[in-house]
Amino acid sequence: MKLNSVVVGQFQTNCYIIGNKKTSGGIIIDPGDEAENILKIVDENKYIIENILLTHAHIDHIGACGKIKQLTNAKIFLHKDDLPLYENLxxxxxxxxxxxxDPPEIDNFIKDGDSIKFEDLAIEVIHTPGHSPGSVCFKIGEILFSGDTLFNSGIGRTDLWGGSTTELLESITEKLFVLDDGTAVYPGHGPKTTITHEKISNPFINS
Ligand SMILES: [Zn+2]
Ligand SMILES: [Zn+2]
Known part of the structure; x- marks a missing residue:
């Protein structure tokens, strides 16, 4: 598995591109904006994009979904609880x-505990409501894509539609802090981190 990332749009969203060099299969997590820059990485690596995985449906994570779907015909995955946000793009x-x-239709609704098969990888879906009702994290082996739930020394805002601080803190402590300490965390904005680092030093969480 090869992981690329590109920062897109005015909200500086991390879009992640994961591919298999041998088979050329690829997936995109959170194509928030700048479809052409995302697809440049896809083309450079000669990936055939099979899936678009959305951690949640805020504009800065789904803005380029339409264009990328059009050009790749990849399947779009989202948690149902964020459908109202998605439909309100x-x-x-x-x-x-x-x-x-209007954004393209969702192909697959995902829920907590789902495992999405991609090549020889299993992508685990962890429902982590709080930043938005349908926020999820995706876990591939020891790598966690945390969307806007958990950042490097930060947490997602909860003042937007459907947000809840109580739920967010619960999601982080009960569903993310139980993962292996060494798990790498690739957030929706800002630099990567690890579960250990956040357990020790995240100023927003007393665990
Ligand atoms: Zn968000
Ligand atoms: Zn965001």
Whole structure:
């Protein structure tokens, strides 16, 4: 498995591209914006994108979904509880003066405990509500893609639609801090971290 990342859009979202060099299969996590820059990495690696995985449906994580779906015909995965946000992409855009078409339909609704098969990998779905109702983290082996749930020394904001601080803290302490200490954490914004580092030094969490 090869992991690439690119920072996209005005909210500086981390979009992750995971591929298998041997088979050329690939997946994209959170194509928030700048479809052309994401697809440049895809082309350079000669990946055929099979799946688009969404940690949640805020505009900065789904903005380029439509374009990428159009060009790759990849299947889109989202937790059902974020469908109202997803379907409101146009409205989310209006708040920032951005114009969007309606996003493409979701191909697969995912839930806690699901395992998405990609090549010889199993991608575990961990439902971590709090930042948004349908926020999830994706775990591949010892790597966690944490979306806007857990950041390097930070946590997701909970003042947006459907947010809950109680739920967010519960998600982090009960579902993420139980993972192996060495698990690498690749968040939706900012630098990567580890579960241990956040357990010890995250100022927002008393665990
Ligand atoms: Zn978000
Ligand atoms: Zn975000």
């Amino acid at each position: 146009k409205k989310q855009g209006e708040q920032f003066g951005m114009v969007f078409d």
